Amino acid sequence: MRKNFFLFSLFLAFTPLTLWAQKITVNAKLDSTVLWIGDQANLTFEVSQQPNQKVIMPIFSDTIVGGLEMVAPVKLDTVKTPDGPILVTQRYVVTAFEDSLLYIPPYPFVLDGDTVWSKSLSLKVVQPFKIDTAANSITDIKPVFDPKFDWIALIKWILLALVIIALLVLLYFILRKYWMKKPIFESTPEIILAPYEIALNKLNKIKEEKPWQHNRSKEYHTELVDVMREYIEKTFDVNSMEMTSIEILAHLSDLRRNNKTAYNGLKQMFQLADLVKFAKFNPTPDEHELSLTNAYHFVNSTKVELTKPLEVITEQKPTSEKDETNTVS
Numbered sequence: 134m135r136k137n138f139f140l141f142s143l144f145l146a147f148t149p150l151t152l153w154a155q156k157i158t159v160n161a162k163l164d165s166t167v168l169w170i171g172d173q174a175n176l177t178f179e180v181s182q183q184p185n186q187k188v189i190m191p192i193f194s195d196t197i198v199g200g201l202e203m204v205a206p207v208k209l210d211t212v213k214t215p216d217g218p219i220l221v222t223q224r225y226v227v228t229a230f231e232d233s234l235l236y237i238p239p240y241p242f243v244l245d246g247d248t249v250w251s252k253s254l255s256l257k258v259v260q261p262f263k264i265d266t267a268a269n270s271i272t273d274i275k276p277v278f279d280p281k282f283d284w285i286a287l288i289k290w291i292l293l294a295l296v297i298i299a300l301l302v303l304l305y306f307i308l309r310k311y312w313m314k315k316p317i318f319e320s321t322p323e324i325i326l327a328p329y330e331i332a333l334n335k336l337n338k339i340k341e342e343k344p345w346q347h348n349r350s351k352e353y354h355t356e357l358v359d360v361m362r363e364y365i366e367k368t369f370d371v372n373s374m375e376m377t378s379i380e381i382l383a384h385l386s387d388l389r390r391n392n393k394t395a396y397n398g399l400k401q402m403f404q405l406a407d408l409v410k411f412a413k414f415n416p417t418p419d420e421h422e423l424s425l426t427n428a429y430h431f432v433n434s435t436k437v438e439l440t441k442p443l444e445v446i447t448e449q450k451p452t453s454e455k456d457e458t459n460t461v462s
Contacts, residue, residue: 156182156183156186156218156244157180157181157182157186157188157242157244157249158180158181158249159178159179159180159181159242159249159250159251160178160179160181160251160252161176161177161178161179161237161239161240161251161252161253161254162176162177162179162254163175163176163177163237163254163256166255166256166257167256167257167259168228168229168256168257168258168259169258169259169260169261170229170230170231170232170258170259170260170261171228171230172228173204173226173227173228174226174227174228174256175224175225175226175227176197176201176224176225176226176227176237176254177222177223177224177225178190178191178222178223178224178240178242178251179220179221179222179223180220180221180222180223180242181214181218181219181220181221182218182219182221182244183217183218183219184213184217184218184219186244186245187244188221188242188243188244189242189243189244190223190242191240191241191242192207193207193225197225197227197237198235198236198237198238199235200229200230200231200233200235200258201227201228201229201235201237201256202227202228202229202230203225203226203227204226204227204228205225205226207223207224207225208222208223208224208225209221209222209223209224210222210224229256229258231258232258232259232260233258234255234256234257234258235255235256235257235258236253236254236255237253237254237255237256238253239251239252239253327436327437328363328364328367328368328436328437329364329368329432329433329435329436329437331363331364331367332360332361332363332364332432333429333432333433335360336357336360336425336428336429336432339353339356339357339360339425340425344356345416345418345421346418350409350415350416350421351409351410353421354405354406354409354410354424355406355410357402357406357424357425357428358378358402358403358406360428361399361402361403361428361431361432362374362381364432365381365385368435368436368437369384369385371384371385378403378404378406378407381403382396382399382400382403385399388435392434392435394430394434395430395431395434395435398426398427398428398430398431399427399428399431401423401424401427402424402427402428402431405420405424406424
């Protein structure tokens with residue numbers, strides 16, 4: 134009895150020393166105890182040790198145990214705990230391709246000749262689909278993975294493209310201004326038409342449409358008179374748009390003496406237009422044509438050419454003329 138008590142006392146006395154000498158703990162864990170075929174899980178070993186200790190850990194190549202394969206190489210991570218020891222994490226990404234129950238045995242972690250074993254684990258690998266074994270065809274073990282559209286990557290590419298385009302445009306402007314010595318923006322010169330050119334263009338349009346042939350006599354004469362009013366206002370400086378036909382003819386009394394044919398033609402056109410608009414008169418085709426002919430004659434016989442600036446005339450002068458001018462001078 135005393136001998137047994139003595140041995141038990143010795144065991145209690147030396148056991149704390151052995152535990153103190155080790156100072157490591159090992160924990161093994163899996164993300165999940167159930168795994169679909171082809172899916173992945175993390176197998177983690179956590180070792181709590183002193184900073185100056187060197188623990189020999191198990192090393193796996195491609196397979197942890199039969200049927201449990203490694204997908205990614207081991208990842209080591211060391212974290213210092215507030216109590217002083219460090220926590221070393223050894224993580225493996227694993228997968229399985231066979232419907233089975235896998236047993237992961239304890240693995241040794243050696244420190245100074247002493248061994249600490251991890252706990253054993255189990256993993257259930259499940260086939261989630263019903264496979265028709267009678268069909269002579271290859272079946273996927275899991276559905277095709279449909280990744281989400283990466284909007285952030287698309288936005289980055291668009292922003293990069295916009296930046297490149299902006300840099301190219303800036304480079305073009307710099308070369309154009311400082312190397313080619315040209316203005317950055319070239320303005321298209323505005324084409325200024327003389328009043329008679331505007332009037333003739335409008336008369337040509339009326340001549341092409343011939344509204345009187347489509348039972349639009351009133352619209353035809355109204356449009357024709359408006360063209361002549363606008364032309365007279367710009368050419369003779371008369372506020373003809375606000376005057377009656379009689380008032381316009383009165384302001385053109387000098388024209389009656391200097392160009393009687395043009396004056397009488399304008400008078401005929403105004404009088405016929407007034408009859409059509411106010412008296413509902415229905416002219417003959419010849420009378421319609423006569424009004425248009427008189428309008429052309431009035432514009433062509435009273436037109437005033439625009440005087441072009443000297444710079445424009447110089448630019449439009451042929452090269453041969455410029456050379457001759459320089460030679461003479």
